[in-house]
Amino acid sequence: MNVVIEALVKAFRQLSDRAVLSILFKSMLVTLFVFICAGVAVYYGLIWVGTSYAGDSSGFAEAALAVIIAGLAFWFLFRVVAVGVLQFFADEVVAAVEARHYPDLAKRAQPLPFRRDLSNSLRGMGRTIGANLLALPVAGLLLVTGIGPAIVFLAVNAWLLGRELTDMAWLRHCGDREADNPVPRFQRVTLGAIVAGVMVIPFANLIGPIVGAAAGTHLAHHAMSAKRSNDERGDTA
Structure with a gap:
């Protein structure tokens, strides 16, 4: 647990770095652009439905409904889209993070090609959507408890986020051993749970993915360092 907290503290401290601020700005713009495009598409789709089946449409009702749908989508799907977008800037x-904290290891990293970035992003989004859909029946059964559904979705997304946020660094160093x-x-799930909690808080959710990715990088390097130490002790034994 201390390792996770230490990683998060380092991640928050690095938010003032120009490079991190630039990534934060770009990822926020792309994420908001995705939701705006989706909202416009929903609006024109509702206009088409209104004119096709009602014969006439003023556009006001469709605009109001589009705003409501876009707002709900932003609330429920922000994590999926934001982390998917972040994959492109991972x-x-x-x-x-490596340039500031692990300069020697940064030289060994292998930046992922665009095709692999895209593949990881799509797979991550697919896992997220699929896992949350599978969790829906369980959440439905626990609806009478009030807090049950929130716990179910927090647990699912903690597991998903923990993997995605630590993979971002690990994949640069592991070659094909994904x-x-x-x-x-435990560290992955703990990090995922904390970041998932941050991402349901308005405004704080905008920095959640970046902080999570930076903290995930620290956890990955801490784990790789421990693994190297174990391997060296095994070789000398």
């Missing part, structure tokens, strides 16, 4: 986040992420599961 190398930049990790590189900024399944061997050395960060302990």
Whole structure:
């Protein structure tokens, strides 16, 4: 737990770095652009439905409904979209953290090609959507408890986020051994739970993905360092 807290503290301290601020600005713009485009598409889709089936449409009702739908989508899907967008800037986040804290190891990193970045992003979004859909029946059964659904979705997203945020750094150093992420599961889930909690708080959710990616980088390097130490002790035994 102390390792996770230390990683988060370092991540928050680095928010003042110009490189991190630039990534934060770019990822926020792209994320908001995605939601704006989706809102416009919903609006014109509702206009089309209104004119096709009602014969006439003033556009006001469709605009109001589009705003409501976009607002709900932003609330419920922000994490999925923001982390998916962040995948495209993951190398930049990790590189900024490594340049400041792990300069020697940064030279060994292998930046991911665009195709692999895109593949990781799409797979991550697919896992997120799929896992949350599978969690829906369980959350429905716990609806009578009031807090049950929130706990279910927090647990699911903690697991998902923990993996994605530590993979961002690990994939730059592991070659093709993606399944061997050395960060302990408890640390990954703890980080994921904290970041998932931050991402439901208005305005704080805008920095959540960047802070999570930076903290995930620290956890990945801490785990890789521990693994190297164990391997060296094994070689000398």
